[in-house]
Amino acid sequence: xxxxxxxxRLALRDLRHxxxxxxxxxxxxTAATATLALGLVLRGVAAGPSYxxxxxxxxxPDAVATNVPAAGLGGVLDQARKAGAVAVGGPYxxxxxxxxxxxxxxxxxxxxxxxxxxxxxxxxxxxGTWVRPGGVVVERSFAVALGLRVGEQVTLDGHSxxxxxxxxxxxxxxxxETGFMATPAGVGDSPGLVWLxxxxxxxxxxxARPLTYTVDVRTPDPAALAGPAGFxxxxxxxxxxxxxxxxxxSNEQLVLDVGGWLLGLLAIASVGVLVGGRLAEQTxxxxxxxxxxxxxxxxxxTLLAEYLALALCAAVIGLAVGRLTAPMLTSFSFFAGLSAxxxxxxxxxxxxxxxxxxxxxxxxxxxxxxxxRAARTPTVRALADAARQPxxxxxxxxxxxxxxxxxxxxxxxxxxxxxxxxxxxxxxxITVTTVVTVLIYHAAKGQPPPGMTVVAGAxxxxxxxxxxxxxxxxxxxxxAVNAIFTAWATVLDGRYPAALARALGTTPRQxxxxxxxxxxxxALPGGIIGVPAGIGLYAAVSNGGGxxxxxxAWLVAVVLAVLLAVALLTAIPARIGAGHPVVGVLQSEAA
Amino acid sequence: xxxxxxxxxxxxxxxxxxxxxxxDDVSLDVEAGETVAIMxxxxxxKSTLLHLLGGLDRPDxxxxxxxxxxxxQLGERGLARMRRDSVGFVFQAFHLMDELTAVENVELxxxxxxxxxxxxxxxxxxxxxxxxxxxxAKFLPSALSGGQRQRVAVARALxxxxxxxxxxxxxxxxxxxxxxxxxxxxxxxxQAGQTLVIVTHDSRIAxxxxxxxxxxxxxxxxxxxxxxxxxxxxxxxxxxDD
Numbered sequence: 001x002x003x004x005x006x007x008x009r010l011a012l013r014d015l016r017h018x019x020x021x022x023x024x025x026x027x028x029x030t031a032a033t034a035t036l037a038l039g040l041v042l043r044g045v046a047a048g049p050s051y052x053x054x055x056x057x058x059x060x061p062d063a064v065a066t067n068v069p070a071a072g073l074g075g076v077l078d079q080a081r082k083a084g085a086v087a088v089g090g091p092y093x094x095x096x097x098x099x100x101x102x103x104x105x106x107x108x109x110x111x112x113x114x115x116x117x118x119x120x121x122x123x124x125x126x127x128g129t130w131v132r133p134g135g136v137v138v139e140r141s142f143a144v145a146l147g148l149r150v151g152e153q154v155t156l157d158g159h160s161x162x163x164x165x166x167x168x169x170x171x172x173x174x175x176x177e178t179g180f181m182a183t184p185a186g187v188g189d190s191p192g193l194v195w196l197x198x199x200x201x202x203x204x205x206x207x208a209r210p211l212t213y214t215v216d217v218r219t220p221d222p223a224a225l226a227g228p229a230g231f232x233x234x235x236x237x238x239x240x241x242x243x244x245x246x247x248x249x250s251n252e253q254l255v256l257d258v259g260g261w262l263l264g265l266l267a268i269a270s271v272g273v274l275v276g277g278r279l280a281e282q283t284x285x286x287x288x289x290x291x292x293x294x295x296x297x298x299x300x301x302t303l304l305a306e307y308l309a310l311a312l313c314a315a316v317i318g319l320a321v322g323r324l325t326a327p328m329l330t331s332f333s334f335f336a337g338l339s340a341x342x343x344x345x346x347x348x349x350x351x352x353x354x355x356x357x358x359x360x361x362x363x364x365x366x367x368x369x370x371x372x373r374a375a376r377t378p379t380v381r382a383l384a385d386a387a388r389q390p391x392x393x394x395x396x397x398x399x400x401x402x403x404x405x406x407x408x409x410x411x412x413x414x415x416x417x418x419x420x421x422x423x424x425x426x427x428x429x430i431t432v433t434t435v436v437t438v439l440i441y442h443a444a445k446g447q448p449p450p451g452m453t454v455v456a457g458a459x460x461x462x463x464x465x466x467x468x469x470x471x472x473x474x475x476x477x478x479x480a481v482n483a484i485f486t487a488w489a490t491v492l493d494g495r496y497p498a499a500l501a502r503a504l505g506t507t508p509r510q511x512x513x514x515x516x517x518x519x520x521x522x523a524l525p526g527g528i529i530g531v532p533a534g535i536g537l538y539a540a541v542s543n544g545g546g547x548x549x550x551x552x553a554w555l556v557a558v559v560l561a562v563l564l565a566v567a568l569l570t571a572i573p574a575r576i577g578a579g580h581p582v583v584g585v586l587q588s589e590a591a
Numbered sequence: 592x593x594x595x596x597x598x599x600x601x602x603x604x605x606x607x608x609x610x611x612x613x614x615d616d617v618s619l620d621v622e623a624g625e626t627v628a629i630m631x632x633x634x635x636x637k638s639t640l641l642h643l644l645g646g647l648d649r650p651d652x653x654x655x656x657x658x659x660x661x662x663x664q665l666g667e668r669g670l671a672r673m674r675r676d677s678v679g680f681v682f683q684a685f686h687l688m689d690e691l692t693a694v695e696n697v698e699l700x701x702x703x704x705x706x707x708x709x710x711x712x713x714x715x716x717x718x719x720x721x722x723x724x725x726x727x728a729k730f731l732p733s734a735l736s737g738g739q740r741q742r743v744a745v746a747r748a749l750x751x752x753x754x755x756x757x758x759x760x761x762x763x764x765x766x767x768x769x770x771x772x773x774x775x776x777x778x779x780x781x782q783a784g785q786t787l788v789i790v791t792h793d794s795r796i797a798x799x800x801x802x803x804x805x806x807x808x809x810x811x812x813x814x815x816x817x818x819x820x821x822x823x824x825x826x827x828x829x830x831x832d833d
Contacts, residue, residue, distance in 0.1 A: 389689055401711070402708050405705065408702060504674065504699060505675020507672070510703075582647050582648075583648050586682065
């Protein structure tokens, strides 16, 4: 008990004695654990909502005939009867109109419905109420894309309507995949879907744009509809709609999955930098405690207690941040058009265990390794931090002799700690890979297939792009945090060579540039590798789809922009490092 | 000709009761080619004085003029250039880069001064030969003895042909044999006309100088002009020769 008390008191006193360092350690481990938690949570979204859930919740049809002209309606109904339809919904009148809302102009198919819902295709109202005269119900994923809420005003071909509700249906894929079904002419390839009363829909028809009709049917053997099964022409089977939904969902989940892996890799890089930095500091501290008479076991236990407390703190914060950030990546996706609530990312016991385990591992490696190392090292050598000698890299030394002073210093500083430089390069490579992948995606999306038309001023019709954008922002922010930590670790570790270089006549500006160069030099190959890696990643996950590369100038600009960001992010730590008092550092090293 | 001139130098640390006058109203002139030893007990301020003279630290008051240049008026960049071009430092703890070989350590100041790599390497090898370490050029510091490391440090201090070499306890970490080697090296430098200021608490080293200044509590308390430093046989005088 007395020993435990002593360990607790020593750990607590050290934390109180150096609060800034404690906060920095918590921040650094939090960055890693939050990243890891986010990655794991996103990977857990794989079991999100499905078409089947929506179909069950809305009495979804087995087949839907859309864009049927009045003259063809008899034939379609006859076709349904011959196929043995057990229930029919409709025919519902449909008007192809232009909707203006929230500054957007969008083509929509306006479907006329009765106030009471029939036996087939009963759209599930997710907010507000079902159709009533002068009111419009908007398909939920379309409403999300437009930013529409119940009570707001919209116009349909110039006529004003009030949004009375939002709803989901299984009779059509959610926006923007609505164009998968046959739609009236003039509404573009990704029209939104809205419901009005029959009377309001009929009033929107014009001689130039006559009404068409939608018919929903139930069949005795829905599974048989996977093949032609008697339906053709304007009919779309539930299997086809389901497959289209599944394709879009799997695309989004693939993005989340890949993003999760990339975030996980960044987390590993963070942990690597963090542990490396802590190892250097702790060896010396262990030496100090040993010199004061503490036995190696007590020293190890004290350090471990201190770091475990900080790491567990960071794990809790990291899990909370990851959990709170994850919905940003899923809430405005295609999932909104399905009956289940937007995918609520699960925080499983496994995720909690892995994140807490990583935090504890960071604490253990950061303390036990230097403690054990110092226990085996004579106290005087531990005090001199002799256990962590810089690496000699003859080629880098030879090459650097031919370079200007900042690059000479930068290359030699980078070569002293090759593992840190490698982690730095990996961080930049992951960032560039992500940005290049997004660029390729946008380059491909920026060229619609032949025959496609887009209504001018249409709302964002690309939930996957939104997911990618948020993922990219998260990745870039974390990479930036990593860059700052790496630069700071280099500055701390390079205090002695930097002070010596200044004593030998290096100017502060040369040294600042040299410290920045020590971060930029590994970042350069990382950035260059990121370009083919991004192309390769896109090719790997696009399931053999066409690869449309963005202009080379864009790719070069990405690498240059990332390098510029690294330079800017490392400038402040580098400037602080160049300003360390020369005499103080040299004397402390000599002590 | 006066090469280095310091007037009324002051440097304090701390405040109030904790105020320490590390250097307190010190004035000093060093002639070109002269060897000056500054001697005193640990903590008397001699290392601080050396740092002020060499532009590694700034005085709170007073002036330092080195080769006609007002050191105390220089900005950080100017101080760096002065240290690079005009001053060579030798430290008690050697301060060699562990990951660089002897010759790479010696050529470093020349490379930092922008000299071509070949010229820097050639000059570094010459300096190592001059300090008796031609056969140790490619050794890492960890493979050298203390005396050899300090000779590498001296060679490095000479890399940019400085007008003055400032040595801070150059034999503080050396055994008697290595101290003797350093004595001989400083004698060689002195005879070659190199101006030297050596801070030491070792009377044997001090005895080799032209002039010995005693320091206590941040101030000069005594100054003695010696002859041994210029007449040869210094090691015998210091009692170190075989």
